[in-house]
Amino acid sequence: MKNGIMQNNRTIWLTPLFYIFLLLIGEISPTEIVILYAIETVIIGFFHILKMLVLTFQKKNNTRQNLKGLFYTFFFTIHYGFFVFIQTTFFFVFLSMEDNRISDAIGIQNFINILQIKGVQLGLLFMIISYGLRFWFNFYKSGYYKNLPVELYMFQPYLRIFIQQFVAILPGLFIIFGKAGLAAAIILIVLRTITDYYIDKMRNSPSFFHKMFPKLFKTLANKKEDDKERKTAEDFLKMIVNE
Secondary structure (H helix, E strand, O other), X not given: OHHHHHHHHHHHHHHHHHHHHHHHOOOOOHHHHHHHHHHHHHHHHHHHHHHHHHHHOOOOOOHHHHHHHHHHHHHHHHHXXXXXXXXXXXXXXXXXXXXXXXXXXXXXXXXXXXXXXXXXXXXXXXXXHHHHHHHHHHHHHOOHHHHOOHHHHOOOOHHHHHHHHHHHHHXXXXXXXXXXXXXXXXXXXXXXXXXXXXXXXXXXXXHHHHHHHHHHOHHHOOOOOOOHHHHHHHHHHHHHHOO
């Protein structure tokens, strides 16, 4: 797992540095940075579906386990897809007020439009490579996936998505409407990077993990470490922050 952790540490810093570099050389605009963070939700969902399919079709699984995995994968796709639909619809409606490249109409045309923007293309390519490396090194090559229950792993990306709404997308709307420009976009990237750093620290530092656990699960904070309910919650939190 060491190589996976090292790879994940690199992507935490390389991705924001690459975005800041694109900003400074004028290859991407502050608005396009916000668009990138918004469509990152789609990329996360795509790779999570891929991971659930890997869990579903492990060699050790029987037909019943395969069918169960397919059910949970389908359920996640519908549930997460609905969430993405609502999120991007509101986002595109707001964005269309300030950017004539975006329409307030419902449909896939907006995705087609933003994929034709050069800055978004560059950032998206780097994002896909980053998530691809995490999938390969952290999830698959390390063998981490072999003991994961698909019915629990289904919930893994939601914490990151929830946090992203508050540290990237919502503040990003102020950049769009406030026309705050380069400095605000860099601050946005830094805030997102700090969040990723602390999630990574929870993954790699047991002492920091145990410090943060009571803050996230206050009702379990006073229970003993060998308490079954607390142990289940800790295992769940570890699964969430592990990637």
